[in-house]
Amino acid sequence: MNWDAISFDWNHIRAFLAVAQEGSLSAAARALRQTQPTLSRQISTLEESLNLTLFERGTRIMQLTEAGTELLAHVAEMGEAATRISRVATGQSQAIEGSVRITSSDAMAAYALPRCLISLRQVHPGISIELVPSNEISDLTRRDADIAIRHARPEQPDLVAKRLADIEISLFAAKSYLDQLGPVCRPNDFAEANFIGYQSPERLVPQISAMGFPVTKANFGITTSNGSTMYELVRDGAGIAFLPVIVAEGRLGLQRILLDAPSFNMDTWLVTHREIQTSRRIRLVFDHLASELAKDRWASLIARS
Numbered sequence: 115m116n117w118d119a120i121s122f123d124w125n126h127i128r129a130f131l132a133v134a135q136e137g138s139l140s141a142a143a144r145a146l147r148q149t150q151p152t153l154s155r156q157i158s159t160l161e162e163s164l165n166l167t168l169f170e171r172g173t174r175i176m177q178l179t180e181a182g183t184e185l186l187a188h189v190a191e192m193g194e195a196a197t198r199i200s201r202v203a204t205g206q207s208q209a210i211e212g213s214v215r216i217t218s219s220d221a222m223a224a225y226a227l228p229r230c231l232i233s234l235r236q237v238h239p240g241i242s243i244e245l246v247p248s249n250e251i252s253d254l255t256r257r258d259a260d261i262a263i264r265h266a267r268p269e270q271p272d273l274v275a276k277r278l279a280d281i282e283i284s285l286f287a288a289k290s291y292l293d294q295l296g297p298v299c300r301p302n303d304f305a306e307a308n309f310i311g312y313q314s315p316e317r318l319v320p321q322i323s324a325m326g327f328p329v330t331k332a333n334f335g336i337t338t339s340n341g342s343t344m345y346e347l348v349r350d351g352a353g354i355a356f357l358p359v360i361v362a363e364g365r366l367g368l369q370r371i372l373l374d375a376p377s378f379n380m381d382t383w384l385v386t387h388r389e390i391q392t393s394r395r396i397r398l399v400f401d402h403l404a405s406e407l408a409k410d411r412w413a414s415l416i417a418r419s
Contacts, residue, residue, distance in 0.1 A: 221341030
């Protein structure tokens with residue numbers, strides 16, 4: 115390697131990558147736990163050493179120049195290599211202790227994971243779990259989490275995914291709400307019913323309409339982006355929503371709106387890094403979750419008697 119050809123400081127490259135990915139000095143400073151003036155100086159020094167202008171100045175948003183965009187492709191590869199080095203270093207520790215960061219939907223974190231994590235900690239008290247309920251898809255390649263539970267198969271080649279049992283989904287409501295609706299025998303009887311939307315109701319209208327229910331956006335009086343909140347809204351009689359059958363029937367005592375109401379299956383995947391599996395604690399937690407969540411097709415979602 116020709117060391118004399120390297121005319122820049124590695125730390126300045128890290129600062130450039132953070133600003134380019136985060137979009138502003140303030141966001142990059144938070145991500146790197148540094149100050150904005152420090153990052154600004156590092157960027158300026160890098161530009162001087164490379165004799166390039168990497169960002170357009172004068173706005174709150176750091177806009178890459180053409181030269182900066184060209185450099186970013188190479189710097190991103192360096193960032194990925196640095197992340198891989200970190201994973202290898204992490205994986206060398208064979209002690210079954212340390213922290214494991216798990217992310218899942220808020221409903222999964224609330225209903226499925228507590229029992230799994232309690233049983234894990236009983237056997238391996240040296241492992242501490244950071245459970246991060248989030249309905250956003252965490253970027254495992256950037257170490258937002260060590261393990262994730264997702265409802266779509268990841269496409270990144272450096273991730274390992276294990277498919278868990280599918281979760282059956284159908285339309286449910288509280289008995290109190292169905293009594294309020296009066297006799298309902300067929301989909302057309304729900305033309306004036308209240309439905310609870312998850313995030314955007316526009317996405318649900320075609321799906322529910324295709325099942326034979328004459329709904330429009332006007333049927334969705336309440337929407338939420340939180341799964342646990344949606345469960346409680348249905349339990350309190352706010353309306354009808356798509357819910358996992360095993361939770362709605364086995365845990366919450368809700369009713370399908372029709373005995374023969376259509377249902378569909380939702381994929382569920384347990385995901386981790388390919389390299390990180392050399393870490394015994396990550397491997398152990400991954401295998402424990404896979405085993406516990408597979409028992410009796412999501413029995414962990416049903417409350418203890």
